[in-house]
Amino acid sequence: MTVSKQKFPELSVIIPSRNRCDVLEKTLLALEEQQCAADLFQVIIIDDNSSDNTFNLVNDFIRRGNINLQYFKAEGKSAGNARNLGLTQSIGDIILFLDADTIPDKDVISKHLQFHRHFNRPVCVLGDVKMASELANKSQARLWDTKLYSGRHKTLKLNWWQYRTANSSLKWSVVNSAGGFNNDLVAAEDTELAYRLYKLGLEFYYINEIVVTHYHPMDLNEFVEKGVLYGKAVGYWYHKEPELRRQLAQRYGVYAPELPVLKRMKYFLRTLVVNRYTVPYIMTYASLIRRFWFPASDVLYKCVFRFHTRLAFRTFKKRQKMNKISFEV
Numbered sequence: 001m002t003v004s005k006q007k008f009p010e011l012s013v014i015i016p017s018r019n020r021c022d023v024l025e026k027t028l029l030a031l032e033e034q035q036c037a038a039d040l041f042q043v044i045i046i047d048d049n050s051s052d053n054t055f056n057l058v059n060d061f062i063r064r065g066n067i068n069l070q071y072f073k074a075e076g077k078s079a080g081n082a083r084n085l086g087l088t089q090s091i092g093d094i095i096l097f098l099d100a101d102t103i104p105d106k107d108v109i110s111k112h113l114q115f116h117r118h119f120n121r122p123v124c125v126l127g128d129v130k131m132a133s134e135l136a137n138k139s140q141a142r143l144w145d146t147k148l149y150s151g152r153h154k155t156l157k158l159n160w161w162q163y164r165t166a167n168s169s170l171k172w173s174v175v176n177s178a179g180g181f182n183n184d185l186v187a188a189e190d191t192e193l194a195y196r197l198y199k200l201g202l203e204f205y206y207i208n209e210i211v212v213t214h215y216h217p218m219d220l221n222e223f224v225e226k227g228v229l230y231g232k233a234v235g236y237w238y239h240k241e242p243e244l245r246r247q248l249a250q251r252y253g254v255y256a257p258e259l260p261v262l263k264r265m266k267y268f269l270r271t272l273v274v275n276r277y278t279v280p281y282i283m284t285y286a287s288l289i290r291r292f293w294f295p296a297s298d299v300l301y302k303c304v305f306r307f308h309t310r311l312a313f314r315t316f317k318k319r320q321k322m323n324k325i326s327f328e329v
Contacts, residue, residue: 009042009068011113012092012172016074016082017100018048021057023215024100028058032066036110041096042068044086049076080181080189083165087172087180095172097165101216102129104167111210112169122174123203124194126158127167127210135217158204161251163194167212174202185236187229188252192237195244220283220301227305231312235320238313253306254313274307 013031017024024045031043047054058071072089074082083097096112098104108127115125178196181189194204218226234252238245249256255267274282286300 009040009092011041011094011096011109011169012086012090013041013043013096013098013109014046014083014086014090015043015098015100016046016048016079016086017050017054018076018082019050019052019054020100020216021050021052021054023103024054025057026103026215027098027100028061028067028069030103030106031109032061032064033106034104034109035106036113038067040113041109042070042090042092044089045069045071046074046082046086047071048074048079048082078181078183078186078189079165080185080193081183084180084183087175090172093172094169095175096169097167098212099166099214099216102166102212102214103132105211105213108167108210108212111207115205115207115210116169116171119205122171123205124163124168124170124174124197125210126163126204126206127212128206128208129164129166129212129214132213132215135215140217140219154208156206156208158206160194160198160202160204161191161247162206163190163197163204165190166214167210170197170202174200185233187226187233188237189233192233195241220287220304223301223305224308227308228312231309231314232316234309235313235316238317239320252309252313254310271310274303276311279304279307 015024015027028043034041045054045058047058055071058069061067062069062071070089072085074085087095094113094116096109112125112127116123119125174197175193178193178200181193185192198204230252231254234248234254238248238254238256241248245256246258248254249259249267250263253267253270255264259267282300283304286297286304289300290297
């Protein structure tokens with residue numbers, strides 16, 4: 001990696017990490033191997049209250065001095081809260097969001113910068129997120145949720161609700177104008193931010209040649225818990241943005257009176273098939289067929305995920321209506 005004469009980094013990479021020391025090492029090694037000048041970017045690690053060896057790992061990389069790397073400690077509240085801390089410490093004009101478990105190809109930083117220069121106006125650039133091939137096995141439960149687009153277009157304008165943070169970049173001034181991430185959301189904080197960015201007029205573009213590899217093993221129980229977090233977050237968001245209730249219901253599979261009649265009928269039919277009595281059997285069957293009929297198993301896993309999202313959403317709304325909790329989740 002060469003060193004240019006640029007005084008300040010043009011881009012800041014923000015990476016929140018909680019107990020992902022093993023894969024964070026792969027991500028940092030990949031950042032050391034970027035095919036661009038080392039002083040074009042800084043890397044900010046936000047240790048979100050880890051209990052593993054994250055602190056020592058990052059400090060080893062800092063001592064090596066191959067990249068401009070900084071370490072900060074967060075309180076473990078949420079990924080959005082950790083990213084907000086990273087935003088306060090960044091000095092690059094462009095912000096690139098990675099996760100501890102998204103390992104960038106060697107040209108990721110240079111291509112994010114290239115496309116921002118190409119557009120020559122504030123936009124949000126989203127690259128591709130590929131699932132690590134070694135995780136395509138019967139124990140992995142989240143293959144379906146990483147692919148943003150599977151068509152043939154190399155560049156595609158997206159809707160705001162297709163945004164996700166991993167492998168996305170935008171100007172610091174834009175995300176700052178939007179107020180950063182919502183600290184109260186423990187899930188879907190990226191989509192909620194995208195809505196506020198959209199209201200500011202920001203456009204979102206998918207570029208398929210900017211590639212990171214997602215390495216996050218997740219079994220079915222962990223996957224179900226993720227569905228619960230989404231249900232709580234959507235419950236919060238449902239109250240906060242009434243104009244989005246119909247869209248939230250359609251996107252996350254929850255019920256809202258604002259849904260059209262056919263969608264409401266489909267929702268009730270779905271609850272007749274996928275409910276607390278049938279879900280244990282669906283989970284068992286999906287696990288059994290996963291070794292030889294992966295696509296069908298993945299569809300069933302998604303049904304279970306959505307069931308727990310709906311259940312958590314209903315529970316959250318009911319408890320709030322009884323004035324037993326605030327809208328913080």
